[in-house]
Amino acid sequence: MDAQIPFRLDQLRRLPRAFYLRPTLTVAQDLIGKILIRKRRGTMLAGRIVEAEAYRGEDDPASHAYRGKTKRNEVMFWEGGHLYVYFTYGMHYCCNVVTEREGIGHAILLRALEPLTGLTVMARNRGLNIRLPRTRYELCSGPARLCQAFAITSRENGIDLCGDQMWIAEEVDVPKVRRIARSTRVGIARGVHHPWRFYLRNSPFISRGKPSRR
Numbered sequence: 001m002d003a004q005i006p007f008r009l010d011q012l013r014r015l016p017r018a019f020y021l022r023p024t025l026t027v028a029q030d031l032i033g034k035i036l037i038r039k040r041r042g043t044m045l046a047g048r049i050v051e052a053e054a055y056r057g058e059d060d061p062a063s064h065a066y067r068g069k070t071k072r073n074e075v076m077f078w079e080g081g082h083l084y085v086y087f088t089y090g091m092h093y094c095c096n097v098v099t100e101r102e103g104i105g106h107a108i109l110l111r112a113l114e115p116l117t118g119l120t121v122m123a124r125n126r127g128l129n130i131r132l133p134r135t136r137y138e139l140c141s142g143p144a145r146l147c148q149a150f151a152i153t154s155r156e157n158g159i160d161l162c163g164d165q166m167w168i169a170e171e172v173d174v175p176k177v178r179r180i181a182r183s184t185r186v187g188i189a190r191g192v193h194h195p196w197r198f199y200l201r202n203s204p205f206i207s208r209g210k211p212s213r214r
Contacts, residue, residue, distance in 0.1 A: 051112035
């Protein structure tokens, strides 16, 4: 039997394109608490976004788009609301939500989720034992872990988040408790002073990476 945290699909509303076309830092903060959903092979995977980092194109030396458009980062320059996936360190995928209008090159790295449903499949994708107490906290607590749990690879690069394969939703008619904190970003060597990492305060599901500068 699949381990899951109860939530109702009829209480979820898919985010419209207009959500993603706003300023990147606004979108990054507003993504905290939203729910990433993927339908794959008859199974629904869902997790609450608890940590995200903004990267701002040519104004940001830590961004893949800092030196302009390339074949690798092309999706970052698409219209907001697409998924930009990249491969790093020769072993991991990371996924980003593209923001603002076409040609800007801004995106938000999804760093961690609180798993909600489909946990057994996520654990299988990650090679973990769902019966162990700590597994739920380790499934999506980092950008690479998140992608592995949701089976996100280069095949998902460019997915339209306003489509039916993968999308982000918000809860409606549910009281919102916003305990959002911010810090500098994790694991970067340039642009270290920008406080562009947003996370759900005191969440046990955020990544263990330390901000580059406090």
